[in-house]
Amino acid sequence: MIEGLKPYPAYKDSGVEWLGKVPAHWEVRRLKRICRLAYGDALATNVRQDGPVPVYGSNGRVGTHSIANTKAPCIVIGRKGSFGKVNLSCEPVFAIDTTFFVDSRFTTEEIHWLYYLLEWLRLDELSKDSAVPGLDREDAYKRIAAVPPLPEQTAIVRFLDWAERRILRVIRARQRQIKLLEEYKQALIHQAVTGKIDIRTGQPYPAYKPSGVEWLCEVPAHWEILPLKWLAKCYRNGATPPTTKNFYYMGGTIPWYSPSSFDSGEIVSAPIRFVSNAAIEDGVARLIHGPALLVIVIGATAGRMTLMEQDGTTNQQITAFELPYDWKTCVFLLRQLRFSESWLRENASTATIPILNTNIVTHLPCLLPPPKERCAIVEYLDAQTAKIDAVIAAARREIELLREYRERLIADVVTGKVDVREIAARLPEEPLEEGAELAALDEAETLAGGGEDEENLGLGAVEEEVEA
Structure with a gap:
């Protein structure tokens, strides 16, 4: 847990066994008393690929549209397919009919706080037993949560946004590291099995001949x-x-x-x-x-x-x-x-x-190549790729742990297990990173660039890390 986070001075029983105690001044309400889940619309005929408005379906962003049917900021929640998946957009979007959405017209609470709350509520665990699983609105409305006063919601958002930006930066750095390691691994294999490098010397072979093949170019003369x-x-x-x-x-x-x-x-x-x-x-x-x-x-x-x-x-x-x-x-x-x-x-x-x-x-x-040489090449690649795979596995495990930490942090904050008001008040103002939305954490698998990195790894640094 982040250093300096303490519990609230006073708690009360929520009356809900799994929720336990909540801060004494917070209210306990069903989701139905917190927001309304509005239905998305059927996709109109004027959809176009170059439209200015993002279109959101159950799996997140799926295209563009010429108009918006939400206000910014807006939460979009999948109700079919990836039901319960929560996305937050800081711009107006078009929510199609496989989604629910919430904007300022359908809640009096802070939208960004509600986004974190809905993530914690795990609506993806609710599904009707049918041929096509989906999220039922009335089932979602039965979920119970503790609701802090609006000024406190703002403090919670300020803190969680600050923590999320840092977690996302490290995840992106690790994903870029994985991408570079995969590229390095493929380059290593290509150089060895096509004879670009003699693994015994680490240098090109002394003599080459044209292969007449597009992807092979010149090859060792004795192969x-x-x-x-x-x-x-x-x-x-x-x-x-x-x-x-x-x-x-x-x-x-x-x-x-x-x-x-x-x-x-x-x-x-x-x-x-x-x-x-x-x-x-x-x-x-x-x-x-x-x-x-x-x-x-x-x-x-x-x-x-x-x-x-x-x-x-x-x-x-x-x-x-x-x-x-x-x-x-x-x-x-x-x-x-x-x-x-x-x-x-x-x-x-x-x-x-x-x-x-x-x-x-x-x-x-x-x-x-001659039998002994091709055997040596395979053994060399087995040893080198095992090192690379070990570094990749460690990076993936770190990403997994960071995501688990993020979930636990959100749960502790939105249920009032820790008081972030004091630390939120001390946080410096930070401009939002270009193109960054809070929901981008789920989309980080695309290895999107942008934003400040905790590390900047080139192929040379990757090679050094593998050898280490």
């Missing part, structure tokens, strides 16, 4: 350049056994993968289901022997790749290349070929859905 199909024992597309025939799936032990099994990891994630030997024997599924490189060739994620370590099967959106190599060589090839994914997407046909031409995929150029 081979071979099409992917030459490296594979065989390659084949997957298939989907008829779901109407249960015996193809019942008691199945052979994993069956689809594009949804692909993630950022180097090994394919959980199978969608398992198929039986009957599916293989009847030719409605095709057994792939691991290790194999899996490439999505149909769909929005065409070009994505991963490895399958053990035997399995896939659907028809995936082409599998069985590799006759040790596991480290397979990992080396995956890390290298992943840098061609954006090129593959650009070259996919898009008449209806993206489809990769088989000839393009099978002729993907692969760089193959």
Whole structure:
């Protein structure tokens, strides 16, 4: 807790078990007696992408509009989809019909204080049990809160705004740090698997030759350049056994993968289901022997790749290349070929859905250094990326703890567990950061810039931190 925060001099029983005692001079009211949750409007036909007014739906800002239907400042609360999610805007907005909103017309309380109160009330925990979960206004109105006098609400807002700005700055700095670390990690992998740097010396190789490939440029003179199909024992597309025939799936032990099994990891994630030997024997599924490189060739994620370590099967959106190599060589090839994914997407046909031409995929150029060298490269990258991942994990954990601290601080302040009046009176005036809203904390995942940083990390500083 921030140093100097003390409890109020006198408390009273709120009459609500979970709320406990509240400051003696505060009132205890239901939300219905604090504000009215107004319904947003159906989106009008004059919506335009370059409109001056932000449009808010259940998930926050979703577009722009030519007019506003709220006054500033305004709280927007999701009632469908991300129900209960609270956003605060310091400018007029257009609230669409998947939201509730509150502005000065619908409460006599301080809007910024009400925003913090609604965050603490966790309206997202209220949902009707229906096909489409949503926030019911009457259920929300039953929530109980302690309400301080208006001058005290202003002091609470002043303090929480001050604390929030500092928390947000540190979170943004950590997120920028994570972004730089991810970029550094990818640059390190690219330099090693494409031969830009000799990992044994940390310098370029002594001799290079042209690769004739857009994303590879020049490559070490002693590395081979071979099409992917030459490296594979065989390659084949997957298939989907008829779901109407249960015996193809019942008691199945052979994993069956689809594009949804692909993630950022180097090994394919959980199978969608398992198929039986009957599916293989009847030719409605095709057994792939691991290790194999899996490439999505149909769909929005065409070009994505991963490895399958053990035997399995896939659907028809995936082409599998069985590799006759040790596991480290397979990992080396995956890390290298992943840098061609954006090129593959650009070259996919898009008449209806993206489809990769088989000839393009099978002729993907692969760089193959001597066996000992590619093994050394994989071991080097494993060691270096483990260090980077550890720093990233620590930064993410710090962000998580900061968010937990923010929630706890808001709870303690809006329920009167601590008295912030004295410290709020001593806080210096601070101009709002450009483009900053109090709800920006939830949107900070976008790594938005702007505002003062607690740290300013360049790639050089990132490298030093990893080594430390």
